[in-house]
Amino acid sequence: MADARITLAYGRDTGIVAIGHGERYKAAHQALAASGFRRGDDWVYHLPNADEDASRATAADLVRHATAHGVEVTTSSRRFIGDTARDIARLLPGQWDARIELYSHPAWQQDLVPWLWDSGELAHVVQNERIPYAATLTDTAGTALLLVERPGHQLDYLVGAFAPEPFEEGYGDPHAPRSLTLPPFADRAARTVADRFLPAYERAVHTRRIATVTEALDRIRTEHGTWAAVVASGRYSDTPPLGATALGEAAETFLNRAWAEFLTVIQHAPALLDRCRPAATGRPEDARLLAQLADALTDAKGLDRDASLTRTERDTRLWAALDTWLTHSEPFLRQARAATPPRQHTVPAAAPPRQP
Template sequence: MAEAQITLTYSRTMGVIAIPTSKQYKSAEGVLRKTGFRLGEAGAYRLSDSDEVTARGSLARLVQRARASGIEVAASSRRFIGDAARDIARLLPGQWNTEVEIYSHPVWQGDLIPLLWDSGELAHAVRTARIPYAAYLTNWAGDTTLLLAECPGRFGYLVGALAPAAYGEVDDDPHAPRSIIVGPFPGSAAQAITERYLPAYERAVHERRITMVAKALSLIQSELDARREPRTATGAEGALPEQPGRCAPAGDAFLDRAWREFLTVVDHAPVLLDRCRPAASAWPQDAKALGQLVTALLAAEQVRDDLARGVPLSRADHHQRTWPVIATWLAHSDRFLRQARAAAPSPPPAPALPAPPPPRPARGRTRTPPLTVRKAPFLDPGTHFAFGTHPEHGFVAAFTASLPAHLGHWFLTREQFEPVPGYPGLFRLTEPGRDGARRARHAVTDLRALGYTVSADIRLNPNPPSRSPRPARPHALPERRARLAQAAAVRSPQHRATPPTTAPATRPIPPKPAYAPAVHLSAGRSR
């Protein structure tokens, strides 16, 4: 086995990218520097020469030097992960920044384990498989950081999330969202992240915040109960306490610990309070209690800001200002938690099944717009796929109602087509400027080879599949001439023959055809 490995990939902006990996990655870096590569983004090496001929020579020298040094050079079938992350980020809602991180040494990827907030396949892959590099997608407005990594053993990507800094230890967190696997095409990948992963992530964040606030209040309440201090009576359901906690319990150490625990509430409760809608819940009487919690929270934030700015505050003054806030939250904790749970983001609705195609009209032919290919009545009933061109989306394709939706989607994405946003059932070829016509014709050929009936425009259909190809015959020209002579000598049975008055002296000679018969030459040795 090679001591080190160099993985070659391609970036549309930086050209050939070389990534050294394994424990002896330093030796691989030395070979790269000697063969014309220079250090680029996130520890990846790129060719310093943009000329194609020079680049080919550099790659040849790299392979030669690497073999001499016992280093394995492997070419990746995927594009540079930085390009994939940027293409996906442009299609996500909001403003996202991307960053690539390379884990040349196998130990380095272990740094992801305490940061990764995931209960799915991504966390398992980081612990058990080799992940030499990954990309971060960060939305600073929503404090969300996604992790994009190549899926081991599959042609796709794993998408998960990193835990926000305020969450602390998240290992084995029951609220952690499950990572998803997305395809290699940015359109379908961004759609899956937007419609599936981000809503699940928001629900997990909401539940995590509720859990942290409830845990902090519970710790303070349990220690207060252990001190056997008198508690403020809450009265019947919906009744509010009168001036809760104006007299702080004895023990400065307890009040200091209570404030430190309550800072968790100060960090996470504001977002939860913003989502609470008591008037729309089953407990509209909680509105007054939530108002008191908001007022108390603002007082706690003011104390924290004063301490951060260095405002002189004695221990007694600190306790006098913070304990009424903590006592108010302890008194109304049950009301707050039930309102926060009721305000949890709802899961996205399940996708509706596609409507059945309309019945074919008995008379006439009414063409539908070209974007609704699945319902086009001018296609043959047995057609499975349709390919064509579109002035905006380039080379497009669709599958008809005669094929299951999940199967048609799988086949088209396998042929490098991606769904067109806003047009259900329509797919477009990715990167149509990169030899798009040939790739579209190749997709038509692949699907027909699998036994599916494909309708395509003349540009994408050089060999129409309406009839099976005839085998070439070596004597086609003489046989064609014989058939023409025989057909010309025999009267057509559709015309009624009239008895001649006199026998013709000679047989009429058929006129010579004005066209030149096509000549079919069989494959073989020429004369």
Template sequence: MPTPSPSARITLSTSRTLGLVAIASGQEYHKAAHALHEAGFSRLPNGAFVAPLADAHAARATASALVHHAHEHSAAITTSSRPHLGDVGTEIATRLPGTWSAELQIYSHPLWQEDLWPMLWEAGAMRQAVEDHRVPFASVLKNGSGTELLLIERPDHHDGYLLGALTDREQEDAHDDPTAPGSIVLPADPGLAARAVTDTFLPAYHRALHHQDLNNVLTALERIREEHRALQAIKDSGRYSDGVPLGDYRLIAGMERDFADHAWLSFRDVLEHAPVLLARCRPTATPWPQDAAALTRLREALANSQDAWNQWNNLSNELYSLPQALPAHAWSQIRGQLGMAVRPAIETWLADSEPFERQARAAVPGGPAALAAPSPRQLTTRPTPTPGDAAPRR
């Protein structure tokens, strides 16, 4: 749990553009906010309070008033030795490759800090810092293409920062995810910090995304293959898995529909994550140039599944906006229809999964050195929840 702190705290730092910046935090952060308001601070839309420093006499009067009102409201005052984190985040963002922005986020109440947990994609120093310390504010760096990074002041140190990855993907416990990128300690100098992010963190982050996408696809194919084999064994033997005769071969049609339903649940991961992996594959640059034909078949299979994928996404978006969800049996019927529609594509992906896997492993961002480096394998995955989803049969 985070280290206990006063129920009302005011943290002060300086900004070249904003002047004196104050952040109210604690279980009774509203007391600190009242003190700041009464001392003449102005509140920004993001929740920070500011007071100008251009006029030295006015700044001293504001500081004196703050001490007085903070005492009245039992709010502790802490003066940071670091520059305003909002400025630091912006200075780092402007030095990163591409177009980045930085947004200061404030977690005044300790419970708000817990909102970071499902978004943190790492199990190292950043997660430990959020678990053991109060983090009343952070800077979130975004590049507009889905990459979001969390920047916080390094706890128990007078300078330096921690940077970690955020994700909007549904995930299991990060401790059980071998693909999660580790956080990185950044120096106080924004230029050096940006260089560390560019040269060290972002390459590791992109490799982690590649590994996670690959694991999602491979695990989905494993689930489909298991059920496909079970269905095929029943069809070949005319018996259930426990050896009992089918009795009526018309039951096979129902089993085919059930397989299509469950297969669609898993094949969605292939449709979502495989295209970017295939786009990176360069068979002629690997020891297996003959895999090019298999990759062509896989791309065609994805293209032939696009209508079903669009139909599913459009239907899901429409029904999420309705007050009542579609009944579970109706969702099952829809999934079964889509699964039957993409059945040839599923068969292709099961048949050519081996060349896909070795080519995707060879295509991990990082260059030819990655050819011999195995990708971490995630043992379990959880499909993105959708109305009416059911757990796949095993």
């Protein structure tokens, strides 16, 4: 028989909570409903009241209905993960939103795999262990974290990150940050996230931006080399010489391909430029070049949407932007690699108990 389970935990504000899961999770939901549990908007089941006698009666009914439905009931050694996530979110620097996530069917958690941006234990756990529920922590800047109970441990948690939105999927990315183990105490867990994980996450984002821009510029440079070779020889490989029209079409093909790649530069380079500090690297002369690169991005942004431009005007401005970036990419990358992402504000340490 396929599995069906109910996990019970204690919620600070709601009392006993129940989560049904397994391949036969619907049977678990039926047992919960039949015994008097009520489903919340987050699909977590709660007791309808906090009366102790009524709660005991409902719990006894749950065991009976679960047995009738072939459902196994277990009690978690941890408090409700929603409470844990909200407590951590409240203590983190900035504004964070905590939400419970349910993966009632075992296959559903696999939907997380492409989006997890992790080089540590969390990615392995999501792919190989049963995770019926988790919590997400999201801040106003779009940083999204995943919090799960650490399998095989009674109290610990794991925290890792989803890929930042500009990068889309994160699976297998060599630049991904490593997930961390968190203690069951919210203040210590929040300090671990703020002092260790978030700085590592910001460094990973910075490094991946550099790699993404570098790859885009390399592809543009390759396309430019191919186009320049055609112009120099007047032909494609061993084909007959090209006329003016064909050479013009070759230039247009190059610009279209280069623009597709340059959009990546437009998207990621500004954040890198903002963090560059040439004076701190002993190369203050790079500041002028970085300003030219920033101006080129500003001038190129929206070229494909500006209906007032003729094709010639668009191509001229794009050529100028590409030339600036291909010419000065080396000092840009030098400064970007030397730049340091801003450090997150730390969580204050809990005050020690007063001496009597």
